[in-house]
Amino acid sequence: MIQLYNVYKSYNNTPALVDVSFIIKKGAFVFVTGPSGAGKSTLLKLLYRWERYDRGQVLVNGINVGKLKFNKLWQLRRHIGVIFQDYKLLPGKTILENVAFALEIVGAEKKIIRYKAWEALKDVGLSHRKDAYPLELSGGEQQRVAIARALVNNPKILLADEPTGNLDPEMASEILHLFEKANQEGTTVVFATHSQNILREGDHAVITLKRGKVADTRIVA
Amino acid sequence: MRILKTTFINIKSNKQLFFASVGTITIALSILGLFLFVYVNLNSVLSFWNEQVQLIVYLDDEISNSEKRRLEKLFSSNPEIVSFDFVSREKAWDKFQSMFSEKSSFLKGMGFNPLPASYNLKIKPSPERLNTIQTLARKLNRQTSVESVEYGEEWISRFETFMILMRVFLFALGALLCLGSVLIISNTVKLSVLSRKNEIELMLLTGATPGFIRFPFYLEGIFHGVLGAVVSLSLMKGIHLYLVSRFQGSIETFGRGMDFQFISLPFIMIILLASILMGWLGSYLSLQQFLGTYKKL
Ligand SMILES: Nc1ncnc2c1ncn2[C@@H]1O[C@H](COP(=O)(O)OP(=O)(O)O)[C@@H](O)[C@H]1O
Ligand SMILES: [Mg+2]
Numbered sequence: 237m238i239q240l241y242n243v244y245k246s247y248n249n250t251p252a253l254v255d256v257s258f259i260i261k262k263g264a265f266v267f268v269t270g271p272s273g274a275g276k277s278t279l280l281k282l283l284y285r286w287e288r289y290d291r292g293q294v295l296v297n298g299i300n301v302g303k304l305k306f307n308k309l310w311q312l313r314r315h316i317g318v319i320f321q322d323y324k325l326l327p328g329k330t331i332l333e334n335v336a337f338a339l340e341i342v343g344a345e346k347k348i349i350r351y352k353a354w355e356a357l358k359d360v361g362l363s364h365r366k367d368a369y370p371l372e373l374s375g376g377e378q379q380r381v382a383i384a385r386a387l388v389n390n391p392k393i394l395l396a397d398e399p400t401g402n403l404d405p406e407m408a409s410e411i412l413h414l415f416e417k418a419n420q421e422g423t424t425v426v427f428a429t430h431s432q433n434i435l436r437e438g439d440h441a442v443i444t445l446k447r448g449k450v451a452d453t454r455i456v457a
Numbered sequence: 458m459r460i461l462k463t464t465f466i467n468i469k470s471n472k473q474l475f476f477a478s479v480g481t482i483t484i485a486l487s488i489l490g491l492f493l494f495v496y497v498n499l500n501s502v503l504s505f506w507n508e509q510v511q512l513i514v515y516l517d518d519e520i521s522n523s524e525k526r527r528l529e530k531l532f533s534s535n536p537e538i539v540s541f542d543f544v545s546r547e548k549a550w551d552k553f554q555s556m557f558s559e560k561s562s563f564l565k566g567m568g569f570n571p572l573p574a575s576y577n578l579k580i581k582p583s584p585e586r587l588n589t590i591q592t593l594a595r596k597l598n599r600q601t602s603v604e605s606v607e608y609g610e611e612w613i614s615r616f617e618t619f620m621i622l623m624r625v626f627l628f629a630l631g632a633l634l635c636l637g638s639v640l641i642i643s644n645t646v647k648l649s650v651l652s653r654k655n656e657i658e659l660m661l662l663t664g665a666t667p668g669f670i671r672f673p674f675y676l677e678g679i680f681h682g683v684l685g686a687v688v689s690l691s692l693m694k695g696i697h698l699y700l701v702s703r704f705q706g707s708i709e710t711f712g713r714g715m716d717f718q719f720i721s722l723p724f725i726m727i728i729l730l731a732s733i734l735m736g737w738l739g740s741y742l743s744l745q746q747f748l749g750t751y752k753k754l
Contacts (some may be wrong), residue, residue, distance in 0.1 A: 307667050314664035314665075342663065
């Protein structure tokens with residue numbers, strides 16, 4: 237599903253990723269870990285082509301990411317759900333509208349948008365708060381909305397960049413379980429975190445980055 | 458529907474800017490309209506005069522019939538002269554009197570006719586008409602029984618030069634105002650784009666097509682342009698109606714040169730089309746700039 241071969245990426249001549257190679261198979265759940273500044277976020281950004289890389293090859297869902305033109309990026313990104321530490325919810329919309337927005341963007345049929353958005357909220361246990369605004373919710377709840385939004389289009393890949401970074405441990409493991417649930421339903425999950433607790437809690441493959449290099453891999457399924 | 462709503466929300470969240478933008482476009486187009494109005498009217502005056510271009514040969518009062526025949530032969534043998542027309546002293550006097558009908562009793566009281574008889578010559582239109590007329594005038598002035606020769610061509614020629622300058626000026630002014638309008642729209646849309654940065658980033662992340670992202674902003678720019686055009690066209694029409702009602706009585710004399718024909722359907726279509734184009738271009742420029750930053754990443 238995801239293949240990297242000798243990928244090199246630098247910011248202003250400072251290397252952020254150096255000769256990174258690995259393969260993540262379809263349906264896998266993989267942690268990406270390493271200390272702050274190791275290149276975890278950069279690695280994820282390459283996968284949904286938010287950043288370009290300088291050398292090497294990146295294949296995601298059969299698409300050669302390096303060759304994709306700006307106007308065609310949506311073809312890659314429609315198969316990827318991305319989740320951030322800061323949730324990136326739109327504060328002016330209710331949480332139902334936030335989830336529905338992801339459906340509108342890909343041109344889903346109007347009739348099914350409301351229902352599908354509501355279902356996605358139900359899957360993360362927030363359907364009873366559908367008319368609340370993001371800032372009326374706790375951090376954990378907001379992250380659940382973000383997950384509902386990422387999953388509502390049934391992406392093949394779920395990328396999460398420190399999704400539990402702002403949450404207390406209980407909330408964090410709740411969020412982790414949501415990712416595991418999505419993984420069991422067939423979604424390939426790449427979960428970046430520097431938290432050892434999360435790594436210990438989930439028994440998954442781990443890619444460890446140190447100063448932009450793959451320092452260790454633990455059985456990548 | 459969603460798109461219309463987005464566009465409307467964009468505008469509402471930037472109300473002052475929206476009015477400033479539409480207002481500027483209105484002013485720009487109105488200035489253009491004003492100059493076009495002046496131009497069209499001067500032009501119609503010019504073409505009216507152009508058709509009237511003639512050489513008037515005033516005759517001595519005691520001209521004999523044989524002299525007249527000699528002159529007429531001279532006229533008809535000249536290929537530059539299309540036609541000629543004799544105006545006797547009596548005819549000239551009648552015409553003069555009818556032009557000042559309300560004072561005709563006073564004129565009748567004068568008891569004598571001060572006007573000379575004349576020949577009005579129509580000259581073949583050609584680019585060198587001015588030269589032709591000048592040489593012809595000189596030649597005819599030397600003839601016996603010719604009192605004087607008059608023509609307005611020189612003045613008209615100057616007027617023509619003025620009209621060419623006017624055309625260049627109009628074109629430059631139009632281009633400048635259009636450019637200004639495009640930049641203003643572009644600026645307004647840019648602020649609207651920036652205020653929705655998060656939403657646009659989310660769209661990019663979620664896999665919206667570029668068209669989907671751009672369309673509401675195109676619509677916003679076009680809306681600004683068209684609204685400006687509509688307001689300015691209404692303004693022009695309003696001024697027209699005011700002038701017509703105000704000068705109804707004297708419209709015959711005053712309104713002769715006044716031609717509002719330029720507010721015609723094709724003119725309206727052109728202005729609307731131009732405003733759509735300007736709105737689109739303004740939005741395009743700001744989107745190109747904004748999305749360009751994501752392209753580079
Ligand atoms: N936009 C950027 N411009 C310049 N340098 C950057 C940028 N993003 C990340 N970096 C640098 O790249 C390296 C890796 O950063 P990042 O991928 O964010 O690490 P992590 O997510 O593991 O903390 C760091 O040294 C960071 O300073
Ligand atoms: Mg990071």
